[in-house]
Amino acid sequence: MSAANYTTSEMMTVAASRLLKNGAVCFVGIGLPSTAANLARLTHAPDIVLVYESGPIGAKPEVLPLSIGDGDLAERADTVVSTPEIFRYWLQGGRVDVGFLAAAQIDKFANINTTVIGDYRKPTTRLPGAGGAPEIATCAKEVVLVLKQSARALVKKLDFLTSVGHLTGGDSRTKLGLPGKGPVAVVTDLCIMKPDDTTKELTVRQVHPDITREQVQKATAWEIKFASDVEETRAPTENELRVLRDLLHRTAVAHGQTPAA
Amino acid sequence: MAEITSLQAAIRAHIHDGDTVAMEGFTHLIPFAAGYEVIRQGRKNLTLIRMTPDVIYDQLIGAGCAKKLIFSWGGNPGVGSLHRLRDAVEKDWPQGLEIQEHGHGDLSNAYVAGAANLPFAVLRAYAGSELPNYNKNIRFIECPFTAEKLAAVPAIRPDVTVIHAQKADRKGNVLLWGILGVQKEAVLAAKRAIVTVEEFVDDLHAPPNACVLPCWTLAAVCHVPGGARPSYAHGYYDRDNRFYQAWDEISRDRATFVKWIKKHILETEDFAAFQRVLGQSTKEQLV
Numbered sequence: 001m002s003a004a005n006y007t008t009s010e011m012m013t014v015a016a017s018r019l020l021k022n023g024a025v026c027f028v029g030i031g032l033p034s035t036a037a038n039l040a041r042l043t044h045a046p047d048i049v050l051v052y053e054s055g056p057i058g059a060k061p062e063v064l065p066l067s068i069g070d071g072d073l074a075e076r077a078d079t080v081v082s083t084p085e086i087f088r089y090w091l092q093g094g095r096v097d098v099g100f101l102a103a104a105q106i107d108k109f110a111n112i113n114t115t116v117i118g119d120y121r122k123p124t125t126r127l128p129g130a131g132g133a134p135e136i137a138t139c140a141k142e143v144v145l146v147l148k149q150s151a152r153a154l155v156k157k158l159d160f161l162t163s164v165g166h167l168t169g170g171d172s173r174t175k176l177g178l179p180g181k182g183p184v185a186v187v188t189d190l191c192i193m194k195p196d197d198t199t200k201e202l203t204v205r206q207v208h209p210d211i212t213r214e215q216v217q218k219a220t221a222w223e224i225k226f227a228s229d230v231e232e233t234r235a236p237t238e239n240e241l242r243v244l245r246d247l248l249h250r251t252a253v254a255h256g257q258t259p260a261a
Numbered sequence: 262m263a264e265i266t267s268l269q270a271a272i273r274a275h276i277h278d279g280d281t282v283a284m285e286g287f288t289h290l291i292p293f294a295a296g297y298e299v300i301r302q303g304r305k306n307l308t309l310i311r312m313t314p315d316v317i318y319d320q321l322i323g324a325g326c327a328k329k330l331i332f333s334w335g336g337n338p339g340v341g342s343l344h345r346l347r348d349a350v351e352k353d354w355p356q357g358l359e360i361q362e363h364g365h366g367d368l369s370n371a372y373v374a375g376a377a378n379l380p381f382a383v384l385r386a387y388a389g390s391e392l393p394n395y396n397k398n399i400r401f402i403e404c405p406f407t408a409e410k411l412a413a414v415p416a417i418r419p420d421v422t423v424i425h426a427q428k429a430d431r432k433g434n435v436l437l438w439g440i441l442g443v444q445k446e447a448v449l450a451a452k453r454a455i456v457t458v459e460e461f462v463d464d465l466h467a468p469p470n471a472c473v474l475p476c477w478t479l480a481a482v483c484h485v486p487g488g489a490r491p492s493y494a495h496g497y498y499d500r501d502n503r504f505y506q507a508w509d510e511i512s513r514d515r516a517t518f519v520k521w522i523k524k525h526i527l528e529t530e531d532f533a534a535f536q537r538v539l540g541q542s543t544k545e546q547l548v
Binding site (some may be wrong): 012030053054055056065066067068069070071073074080081082083084087088091092093111115120122123124125126128129130131132133134138139160161162163164167176177178179255256257 | 287288289312313332333334335336338339342346347350351362363364365366368370372373384385387388389390391395409410415438439440441442443445470493495499500502503505506547
């Protein structure tokens with residue numbers, strides 16, 4: 001099958017969705033993570049429990065939420081609790097299996113910046129800030145990150161460390177004594193990276209079809225390591241693509257946007 | 262005891278220059294009409310607290326009402342940046358804005374501590390993060406029982422909290438439902454609370470365990486139907502996503518923003534007039 005029948009962005013969403021196991025309790029960030037988590041729910045993981053920081057637990061939105069607190073999330077949830085309760089009882093309480101997050105910048109130890117580009121006091125770009133990520137990065141049993149890969153996003157040194165990944169590598173995160181084990185995978189439009197067992201440095205484990213190692217390196221500001229047994233990611237199936245496109249189409253219609261052709 | 266009054270009178274009586282004000286609503290039930298009235302009355306030097314500053318604080322900041330912002334996520338949800346917030350932080354326009362930023366779990370805990378009349382909140386977060394280096398209000402303490410290192414943040418005690426809710430009864434008892442965010446905690450943490458509601462009813466018919474704020478916890482309750490637009494009120498109207506998208510254009514440029522604020526807020530006498538002018542603007546855009 002030719003690669004021309006899906007986009008790299010679709011590949012990223014599909015690859016991220018496959019990492020979510022059926023039945024997992026997943027704390028979902030808005031945007032790419034929410035798309036991938038709902039794709040998982042509508043394909044291989046019908047019993048996944050989606051938790052949104054605005055309060056819905058077991059959300060089953062008909063269309064993707066534009067904001068983290070859309071009414072559809074509450075309407076179709078198992079229950080809706082207050083925001084303090086979500087963070088105190090459910091996340092900090094240790095009931096979240098996977099924290100599924102996006103990021104503006106990450107470094108090779110999967111630390112996350114969502115605060116500023118440039119100097120904190122005089123930023124060139126002021127980003128939205130932490131949201132729930134510092135708490136999710138601390139307390140979720142595992143973290144999966146999804147972001148579009150570029151040398152501006154995968155940087156040598158973060159402009160600001162908002163939410164901790166594997167800190168300076170090795171056992172530095174373990175020494176902090178955090179309950180969660182931190183990032184277990186980073187999914188991009190080019191590849192899937194996982195932290196090395198010992199050094200915790202992100203290492204390419206899968207490269208998406210028709211993507212070269214040179215492309216992956218070019219879109220990474222540090223010298224990226226490849227595992228000795230790099231696999232090619234399985235291309236999206238017809239079913240995955242159909243479900244994803246249907247979801248994005250009805251989302252665009254519901255939010256009054258022009259659906260992509 | 263809650264006074265049932267107009268929004269203008271409530272803002273005039275309870276929000277003063279220099280106050281610390283929390284307008285809460287986690288993408289749902291955002292008290293936009295109250296925000297417009299604060300701009301209309303020209304309040305200055307406010308310290309604004311809100312988990313998700315959103316378009317409502319972009320307007321207040323751009324209009325020059327704020328000197329400080331305490332927040333945990335500042336964006337236009339589903340759209341992108343808050344241009345007025347960024348212009349204030351990056352370029353000091355219309356004035357510099359001191360910012361104090363937290364995470365969501367942190368701020369929601371800080372409201373809980375405020376409501377509980379405790380001096381601080383405690384949570385598990387921030388080890389390894391740089392936020393505590395830039396925010397002196399995030400510190401670490403040792404658990405006296407286990408010696409675990411935990412984060413501590415001071416309780417939030419706003420002078421005034423403003424929220425929007427679905428219903429009030431004739432006495433001013435308030436019922437809200439759907440995504441509740443931190444509204445109950447923000448009200449109970451505040452010295453004074455103003456609530457705008459969609460409608461007044463004879464009986465709330467609130468089931469046990471419903472989120473009801475008794476009238477004696479509130480300073481003022483105001484009848485402002487549509488007062489959460491362009492956000493939504495569960496059971497009443499949907500989120501106006503088109504407005505959030507339009508705001509990106511309106512707010513990107515200083516002159517366009519100033520013109521919009523002048524025409525829709527400063528030159529309208531109240532929220533009903535605002536809605537008429539906005540309706541006209543929207544229609545002209547579509548034609």
